[in-house]
Every structure is written in structure tokens, then in C-alpha cells.
Amino acid sequence: MKFSKLFLVALSISFFVSCSNDDDSNEPIGAYTHGVLILNEGGSGQGSVSYIGNDLSSFTQDVYGTVNGSDVFGKYAQSIFFDGDNAYIIAGGSNTINVVNRYTFKLIAKIDSGLKNPRYGVVKEGKAYVTNGNTYSYANPASGDTDDYIAVINLATNTVDSKIELNATANRIVLENGKLYITEPYSNDKLLVVNPSTNTLETSVNIGSSADTMEAKDGVLYVLRSPYGGRSEIVKVKLSDKTISKVTFPEALDGASNLDIYENRIFYTVETAVYAMNIIANEASVTSIVNYSSTSAYGKMYGFAVNDNRIFIADGGDFTANSKAYIYSITGTLQKELTVGVGPNGFYFNN
Amino acid sequence: MTLQKLFLCFSLCVCQFISAQNDSITKLKEVVVSDNNFKKFSTSQSVLKLNDSIINKNEALLTDLLNFNSVIYFKEYGRGMLSTVSFRGTTASQTAVIWNGININSQMNGSTDFNTISASDYNSINVKAGGGSVIYGSGAIGGTVHLNNDLSFNNQFDNSLKLYYGSFNTIGVNYKMNVSNEKWSTQIGFSKNSSTNDYLYLNKYNWRGEQRRNRNGQYDVMGLNADFGYKINKNNILKLYSQTSNTDRNTSLVSESETKSKYINGFSRNLIEYNGDFDKLTTNFKTAYIFENYQYFADIDRDYYSYGKTESLITKLDLGCQLLKSIQINGVLDYNRTKGYGTSFGNHIRELGSFAFLAKQQVNTKWQNEFGIRKEFNDVYKSPVLFSLGSSYAFNKFYNLKLNLSRNFRIPTYNDLYWEEGGNPDLKPESSYQAEIGNVFSYKKITFSQTVYYIKIKDLLRWIPGKNGIWAPQNTEKVNACGAETILSWKNNYGKNYFSANATYAYTISKNEETNKQLFFVPFNKVTGAVAYAHSKISINYQFLYNGFVYTRSDNDPKEIIDDYMVSNIGIDYDLKFLSSFKLGFQILNVFNKEYQSLEDRPMPGRNYNMYLILKF
Numbered sequence: 016m017k018f019s020k021l022f023l024v025a026l027s028i029s030f031f032v033s034c035s036n037d038d039d040s041n042e043p044i045g046a047y048t049h050g051v052l053i054l055n056e057g058g059s060g061q062g063s064v065s066y067i068g069n070d071l072s073s074f075t076q077d078v079y080g081t082v083n084g085s086d087v088f089g090k091y092a093q094s095i096f097f098d099g100d101n102a103y104i105i106a107g108g109s110n111t112i113n114v115v116n117r118y119t120f121k122l123i124a125k126i127d128s129g130l131k132n133p134r135y136g137v138v139k140e141g142k143a144y145v146t147n148g149n150t151y152s153y154a155n156p157a158s159g160d161t162d163d164y165i166a167v168i169n170l171a172t173n174t175v176d177s178k179i180e181l182n183a184t185a186n187r188i189v190l191e192n193g194k195l196y197i198t199e200p201y202s203n204d205k206l207l208v209v210n211p212s213t214n215t216l217e218t219s220v221n222i223g224s225s226a227d228t229m230e231a232k233d234g235v236l237y238v239l240r241s242p243y244g245g246r247s248e249i250v251k252v253k254l255s256d257k258t259i260s261k262v263t264f265p266e267a268l269d270g271a272s273n274l275d276i277y278e279n280r281i282f283y284t285v286e287t288a289v290y291a292m293n294i295i296a297n298e299a300s301v302t303s304i305v306n307y308s309s310t311s312a313y314g315k316m317y318g319f320a321v322n323d324n325r326i327f328i329a330d331g332g333d334f335t336a337n338s339k340a341y342i343y344s345i346t347g348t349l350q351k352e353l354t355v356g357v358g359p360n361g362f363y364f365n366n
Numbered sequence: 367m368t369l370q371k372l373f374l375c376f377s378l379c380v381c382q383f384i385s386a387q388n389d390s391i392t393k394l395k396e397v398v399v400s401d402n403n404f405k406k407f408s409t410s411q412s413v414l415k416l417n418d419s420i421i422n423k424n425e426a427l428l429t430d431l432l433n434f435n436s437v438i439y440f441k442e443y444g445r446g447m448l449s450t451v452s453f454r455g456t457t458a459s460q461t462a463v464i465w466n467g468i469n470i471n472s473q474m475n476g477s478t479d480f481n482t483i484s485a486s487d488y489n490s491i492n493v494k495a496g497g498g499s500v501i502y503g504s505g506a507i508g509g510t511v512h513l514n515n516d517l518s519f520n521n522q523f524d525n526s527l528k529l530y531y532g533s534f535n536t537i538g539v540n541y542k543m544n545v546s547n548e549k550w551s552t553q554i555g556f557s558k559n560s561s562t563n564d565y566l567y568l569n570k571y572n573w574r575g576e577q578r579r580n581r582n583g584q585y586d587v588m589g590l591n592a593d594f595g596y597k598i599n600k601n602n603i604l605k606l607y608s609q610t611s612n613t614d615r616n617t618s619l620v621s622e623s624e625t626k627s628k629y630i631n632g633f634s635r636n637l638i639e640y641n642g643d644f645d646k647l648t649t650n651f652k653t654a655y656i657f658e659n660y661q662y663f664a665d666i667d668r669d670y671y672s673y674g675k676t677e678s679l680i681t682k683l684d685l686g687c688q689l690l691k692s693i694q695i696n697g698v699l700d701y702n703r704t705k706g707y708g709t710s711f712g713n714h715i716r717e718l719g720s721f722a723f724l725a726k727q728q729v730n731t732k733w734q735n736e737f738g739i740r741k742e743f744n745d746v747y748k749s750p751v752l753f754s755l756g757s758s759y760a761f762n763k764f765y766n767l768k769l770n771l772s773r774n775f776r777i778p779t780y781n782d783l784y785w786e787e788g789g790n791p792d793l794k795p796e797s798s799y800q801a802e803i804g805n806v807f808s809y810k811k812i813t814f815s816q817t818v819y820y821i822k823i824k825d826l827l828r829w830i831p832g833k834n835g836i837w838a839p840q841n842t843e844k845v846n847a848c849g850a851e852t853i854l855s856w857k858n859n860y861g862k863n864y865f866s867a868n869a870t871y872a873y874t875i876s877k878n879e880e881t882n883k884q885l886f887f888v889p890f891n892k893v894t895g896a897v898a899y900a901h902s903k904i905s906i907n908y909q910f911l912y913n914g915f916v917y918t919r920s921d922n923d924p925k926e927i928i929d930d931y932m933v934s935n936i937g938i939d940y941d942l943k944f945l946s947s948f949k950l951g952f953q954i955l956n957v958f959n960k961e962y963q964s965l966e967d968r969p970m971p972g973r974n975y976n977m978y979l980i981l982k983f
Contacts, residue, residue: 087621089623108624110625130623150668154664154665155668335886335920336921337926
């Protein structure tokens with residue numbers, strides 16, 4: 016009798032367990048499943064991550080701290096990249112990548128050796144490719160501008176396997192058609208091309224100085240560059256033959272930044288205004304969709320993204336106090352204003 | 367009768383100094399102070415005097431001494447690391463450090479790092495609250511810290527050697543020699559304090575579950591000083607002060623994977639002083655050469671470093687005249703030439719000249735007035751006319767009232783003016799008005815002083831992001847600070863049992879005028895306390911420090927604060943009465959093992975130990 020009861024209990028437990036296992040594979044479990052992650056760079060203290068649900072109601076100002084307690088997040092949170100259920104948060108000032116579950120934000124591991132001023136990363140076939148600023152010229156005039164590298168990280172072990180020397184400066188990185196494309200706005204006027212299957216540097220493309228944000232679509236890489244004192248332009252690199260064409264912006268759009276392609280439109284910002292042009296247009300629009308107000312001298316449009324029919328804007332503020340993020344409809348109606356962390360610099364989407 | 371008067375006068379003078387924990391035996395000797403104007407022109411302000419015996423009861427670096435014994439608030443980047451102050455709610459460059467009468471705040475960043483100074487290199491250290499720019503120049507807004515090497519002229523040959531060893535491999539050596547007769551006086555000192563400083567962070571573990579500890583926090587502070595005095599005759603004295611120091615420090619890491627960096631800084635100071643005292647006229651002439659430099663290794667694995675150096679020549683002529691029996695006046699001419707060069711601010715020469723007029727009126731034994739005015743001239747920026755007005759009146763032997771009103775300033779530093787990129791050559795000095803009222807009560811062996819103050823600071827320099835994201839300083843902010851300081855001291859003996867107790871309490875409100883928010887890293891409350899007991903060869907002491915919470919952000923986000931903390935130390939020493947003094951001591955620091963920090967992510971050590979040996983012969 017007793018035994019049969021026990022057996023019954025055991026059976027029902029295993030039934031429930033298997034049931035919930037089935038659920039797991041369909042639907043991610045976690046408090047931060049359907050919403051937007053806002054990365055806060057941090058100032059003199061650590062960086063942080065804020066979360067707002069897609070319904071714009073559930074908000075957590077410090078997700079990482081809420082979930083992981085007093086763990087040292089790291090300084091100068093630069094960017095996040097994803098692989099499967101994992102988010103990889105780069106804390107550049109601490110030479111660390113925090114590996115968390117992107118839905119629960121529970122810390123899984125840290126990649127904390129082999130990195131030096133890591134910036135941005137992409138993932139291909141179980142390996143992450145992360146640009147590293149390494150030393151900077153102000154601290155190392157001899158080789159600060161030529162020692163940047165890509166750290167190749169084995170995501171099964173969370174260790175840096177190898178390095179690809181770039182012999183130039185490197186910052187943003189994009190993966191398209193099996194190749195890595197890299198820009199850096201301060202000391203590099205080329206688009207670097209890396210073949211990750213051989214870990215070798217291929218012939219780079221002369222695109223001009225001050226090239227920063229970029230996105231690939233249909234075999235074309237759209238790179239926005241805005242040289243100081245000159246006209247901004249979108250450089251279109253046809254990746255199959257590396258030929259380039261350009262859309263030069265009018266003077267009114269000097270200092271354009273934050274290129275983001277959304278549904279056949281290229282979004283970009285100038286100061287506190289957001290603009291969009293058709294991806295095939297030959298002229299840039301000078302009519303703003305949104306113009307938010309900011310008292311920040313350095314942190315205007317510090318973070319920007321377009322997704323899910325919404326425009327996301329982060330204001331860097333004064334870098335000593337918590338600052339603001341704004342969510343607008345795609346047509347420019349303010350939907351939400353949030354107080355996030357110090358120096359918010361990017362938006363990432365859990366859907 | 368005259369003796370009585372003299373005694374009264376003397377005790378009045380003494381009243382000005384709330385003397386803390388004097389040695390139970392005070393030797394009478396003729397001492398020539400290095401800074402004549404200090405005593406003369408600080409009667410209307412609050413001065414805390416820390417002497418040899420209290421210096422010995424504290425850890426070696428100046429931060430610890432002042433943190434546990436004064437109202438000054440300290441912010442440390444971990445034990446032994448960069449340590450900056452806030453005095454009366456002001457910024458780090460608004461407290462001037464004065465070495466034998468000369469302002470030694472860095473020409474480069476305007477402030478002093480209190481962990482690069484060994485307290486035991488000096489005979490006494492005075493903390494004067496409130497403005498002092500008329501006499502001490504730039505930075506004397508919140509207050510001044512005076513490091514003194516006083517020379518004595520009597521027949522003596524004294525040596526003192528202090529050795530200590532403590533947790534985290536902390537090693538200290540301090541040796542001082544005094545040789546003097548009635549004509550000559552020589553003082554030579556050497557100190558070295560070092561630590562591997564790899565203390566554990568209480569209750570802190572990394573993601574692997576390993577205990578965290580302070581990494582890359584090793585330091586080594588070394589100092590050498592030599593001071594000479596020669597009495598040419600009874601009217602003329604010649605003095606020479608010389609000091610060299612080097613601090614070699616790594617900078618402790620917030621997270622283990624950070625790039626390790628290192629900071630080396632040093633200084634060399636030489637001062638020649640002539641004192642002439644002729645009947646009604648006095649002459650004081652000073653010439654000083656001060657050299658300071660730093661090297662910053664952003665990455666200790668590389669040889670490359672950035673550096674900065676300044677060389678300053680300071681000359682000061684101070685002529686005094688006893689105009690009337692009750693009135694003494696001084697005219698001070700000051701010329702200062704600084705050459706600064708470095709990787710971050712090019713090569714610039716700055717010349718400053720100033721004229722000051724000081725007057726002191728001794729109405730009677732009870733009432734003294736002070737007046738001072740100063741104007742600085744230079745070709746870089748406009749300087750305000752500074753002044754100081756003070757009065758001290760002793761109603762009776764229990765109660766003394768002090769009033770002081772002053773205008774003070776802080777000039778832009780080399781970094782502010784010339785930093786590449788961002789330096790702003792169009793800056794004005796920060797300037798402040800300050801008013802204070804002090805009440806000093808003395809009853810038997812108790813001295814109790816309370817001072818309330820109000821400071822209005824304008825043109826506060828702040829580095830803010832400007833064009834193209836380059837941070838640049840601007841004269842942007844106005845700050846209003848007000849507060850109260852209470853200092854209590856008591857000393858008594860019952861037979862052979864000697865007791866003493868000291869306490870300080872500072873209440874500070876310091877707000878940005880525009881936002882009405884408290885400045886970050888200014889606590890509303892700070893309390894210190896110390897009690898000591900001595901019986902023949904044994905003495906025991908206990909001290910504590912309480913720092914109220916501080917905001918770490920300009921918007922006063924209540925979630926972003928450093929929690930308040932209270933830290934206690936106890937010490938015991940035993941004099942073996944071998945040689946003239948042979949003390950063996952043991953200290954337990956942070957005796958209650960309190961987890962605390964004065965800056966975010968910069969934990970301080972838990973309970974730790976220190977033992978020492980002080981020999982005098």
C-alpha cells in the first residue's frame with residue numbers, strides 16, 4: 016500500500032516534470048522575456064542594464080543587480096550580443112564579458128581573460144568574434160593604433176581561443192554572408208574585412224574616415240560616416256565585389272550618426288532629431304520625425320534603435336546621474352519616458 | 367600680579383588651540399615655529415592641534431590621523447590609495463595644505479593626496495577650519511591643514527625611532543633626530559611606509575565563489591627631511607627646511623580583470639627663511655623652490671607613461687611693525703613663478719604676484735581683532751580682492767566668542783587651464799564668501815567649542831562635456847554650504863591615572879544653488895571620538911570614526927549612496943622604561959570587523975593588526 020502510494024507520487028512527479036520540460040523548449044522562461052534591454056554604460060561606477068516590457072508597463076531599472084546581487088558587473092558597459100538563450104554583455108573598462116541568460120538575466124559565466132578593451136561582438140557557429148581596442152595611442156603612442164584585434168571566443172567553454180590581429184583600430188563589427196566587417200571612427204578610414212573560417216584579414220575597403228554605425232541588407236553594407244567639419248554620407252558597399260556608392264547628406268545634416276535600417280527605411284539622427292530615408296533614395300531627408308529635448312552636451316542620442324514600430328532614444332545625461340530613455344511610435348508620438356541608469360547607450364530586444 | 371596677568375594672557379593664547387591629548391609630561395623648551403603668521407592670525411578661528419603623541423597613536427599616513435581626529439571628511443580609493451578631502455562641504459581643491467607656511471597643493475590638480483604624506487614627518491599638525499586665502503592663497507576655502515617642523519633651541523640630542531609591522535605586510539620605519547644648542551638647531555627625519563595591501567574584501571566573492579581581495583593595491587611612501595636653524599644673534603634667525611618624498615603606488619582594481627595601472631609621484635621642497643626681530647620692526651623673508659612630478663602608467667605591462675612636472679619659485683617678504691602698543695601691522699609681498707610641463711598640458715609658465723596687508727589689534731587681554739586684505743596679480747585671469755575680518759573676545763575665563771568673515775579663492779590649475787584637450791584658458795578663480803561664529807567654553811579641564819558657518823561659493827569649476835565630446839572645465843556652479851562643528855576635549859588625572867577624551871562632530875549641508883541637491887561625497891554627519899587612559903607604564907586608547915551616508919550621484923538618487931559606517935580602533939602600549947622611552951604597542955584596527963567603504967566598489971579592510979616599537983634616546 017505504502018509502496019504503491021509512493022509509486023503513484025513518483026509517477027505523477029515525473030509526469031509534471033516532463034510536461035514542464037516540454038514547455039521549456041517552446042517558450043523561454045524568465046521575467047525579461049518580452050521586452051527591451053537598455054544598456055547603461057555607467058560613469059565612475061559600474062554599468063547596468065534596465066528592462067522595459069513590450070507592453071511598456073513592467074519596468075526594472077537594474078536587472079543585473081536585481082538578479083545577481085552584488086556581483087561586480089564591470090565598468091563602461093559597451094554593448095551586448097546574443098547567442099541562443101545567452102546574452103553576452105561587454106564591460107569594456109573591466110576587460111570582461113558577462114554571460115547571462117537573456118530571459119532570466121542569471122549570470123552563467125564571465126569571460127575575463129584574453130580581452131583588452133573589448134568593444135562589440137558577433138557570433139558565428141559557436142564562436143564569438145569580439146573587437147578589442149587593446150592599448151590606445153594616448154597610453155601607447157608606438158603601437159596603440161595598430162594593435163587592435165578580434166578575440167575569438169569558444170562559446171562552449173567561454174574562453175578566448177585565438178586572436179586575429181588587425182594591424183589597425185577596430186570598433187563596430189557586423190557579420191554578413193560569412194564575413195566580418197569592421198569600422199572604427201577615430202583612426203581608421205577603411206572598412207576591415209575578416210574571413211572567420213581562416214581567421215585572416217582580407218583586402219580592406221577604402222570608405223573614408225569617421226565611419227561608425229553600419230548595417231547589412233540584401234548584400235549591401237550601409238555605413239554612415241560623418242567627418243568633423245565635412246558632409247555626412249552613407250557609403251554603400253556591395254559586398255560581392257566591394258564596389259562602393261554614396262549618398263552625400265546636405266550640410267544641415269552634418270554630424271549624422273546612429274544608422275539603423277528598419278523596413279526598407281534608413282533611420283539616422285543629427286543632434287536630438289531623428290530622420291528616415293528610403294533605402295533606395297539618393298537624397299537624405301531633412302525633415303525630422305522626432306526631436307527630443309536634451310541638456311546633455313556630450314550624450315545627445317547616446318543610444319538609438321528602431322524596432323517593433325517604435326523609435327528608442329537614450330540620452331547620456333551628465334554621466335554622473337541616472338539618465339533618460341524615450342520610446343516613440345514610428346511616427347514620432349511619445350509613448351514612454353523612463354529613468355534608466357548612468358549613460359544609457361543601447362537598446363536590445365527580447366521577443 | 368604681573369605674573370598673574372602673564373598667565374592669563376598665556377592661557378588665553380592656549381585657549382585658541384584645542385589641544386588634543388598632550389603628552390602627560392610637557393617639556394618646556396624654546397621652540398621657533400615655522401609659520402609666524404599662523405598663531406597671530408588665527409585667533410578668531412577654530413584650530414585643532416595634533417601633536418606628536420596623537421600622531422603616534424594613529425596609522426602612518428596622514429589620512430588616518432585626520433580622519434579619526436578631525437572634522438574633515440575623506441574619500442579613499444581603497445586603503446592607501448588616492449585620498450581626497452571635503453572640508454566644510456567644499457571640494458578636494460578647496461582645502462589648502464600648508465608646509466611650514468607655504469601652500470603645497472598640487473599646481474597640476476589643485477589638491478593634495480593625503481595618502482602620500484607621512485604624518486610622522488612633522489612635529490605637529492594643525493587643522494584650521496575656515497577661510498585663509500588672505501595669508502595662504504589659493505584653495506584655503508574650506509580650511510587649511512598645517513604641517514609643521516618646529517625647531518627648538520636648547521641643548522639636546524634626541525633620537526626617536528619608530529618601527530611598525532602590521533597586517534597585509536605593512537611595514538613602517540620612522541627615524542627622527544634633533545640636535546640643538548642655543549645657537550643651532552638641526553632636525554633630520556626619514557620615513558618609509560609600505561604595504562602589499564592585499565587585504566580581503568569582507569563577505570565579497572566573485573562569480574566563481576572565490577573570496578575577493580584587494581589587488582594591485584601595493585604602495586610605498588618614502589620621505590626624507592632635514593631642517594636647520596641658526597641664531598645669528600638674538601635678533602636674527604636663519605632657517606632652512608628641506609623635504610623630499612616619493613610615492614610609488616599601484617592603483618587597486620575594481621574587478622580582477624581590469625588593466626593594471628600605476629602612479630608614481632614625488633616632490634622636493636626647499637625653503638630658506640630669514641627672521642629679523644628689531645624692537646618694533648620685524649622682517650621675515652622666505653624663498654622656496656618646490657618641485658612636484660607624477661608618472662602615470664596606464665598599463666603596468668608597458669614602459670610608456672604620461673607625466674607632469676611643475677617647478678615653483680616662491681618668494682615672500684613680510685614686514686611687520688608694532689604701530690602702537692596694541693596694534694601690529696604687516697605688509698606681505700609675494701611672488702610666485704611656476705613652470706609646468708607634461709604630456710597632457712604642454713609647457714607653460716605662470717607668474718603670480720600679490721600684496722597683502724595684515725593688522726592685528728590687541729585691545730586688551732580679552733579682546734583681539736584681526737584684519738587682512740590681499741590682491742593677487744597675474745596675466746592669465748582676474749583675481750578678486752580677498753579679505754578677512756576677525757574678532758575674538760573672552761567674556762570671562764569660561765567663555766570666548768569668535769567672529770570671522772572672509773573672502774577666499776581657488777585659482778584654476780594647470781590641468782584646468784591647459785589640459786590637452788579641453789583646458790580652458792578663460793577660466794576665473796572660484797571665489798567664496800564665508801562667515802562664522804565660534805563659541806569656546808572652557809571649564810576646568812574641559813574645552814568645548816562650537817562653530818557655525820556659512821559659505822557661499824561661486825564660479826565653481828566643473829569639468830563638463832563640451833564640443834565634440836571633449837570634457838572641459840567651466841565656471842558653472844554656485845554652492846551654498848552651512849554647518850556646525852563641535853569639538854570637545856577633556857583631560858584629567860586622578861593620582862597616577864591619566865584620562866583624556868576628545869570628540870568632534872560636523873554637521874554639513876552643502877548644496878548646489880541651482881538644483882538644491884547636496885553635493886555628492888559630502889556627508890551630512892561625521893563624528894570622531896577618542897578616549898585614552900594611562901597608568902604609569904601602560905596606556906590604552908580607543909578611537910572611532912562615524913561617517914554618515916553620502917550621495918554618489920549629482921541627482922541625489924537615494925539608491926546610489928555609500929552607506930554610513932562606524933569604524934573603531936583600539937591600541938595598547940607599554941613603556942619598558944628602557945632608554946628615555948621604549949614603548950611596545952599593539953593596535954587592532956577596525957576592531958569590530960566592520961564592512962565599509964568610502965567610495966563605491968572600493969572596500970576597506972576588515973579587522974587588522976599592527977604592532978610597533980617606539981624608541982627615544
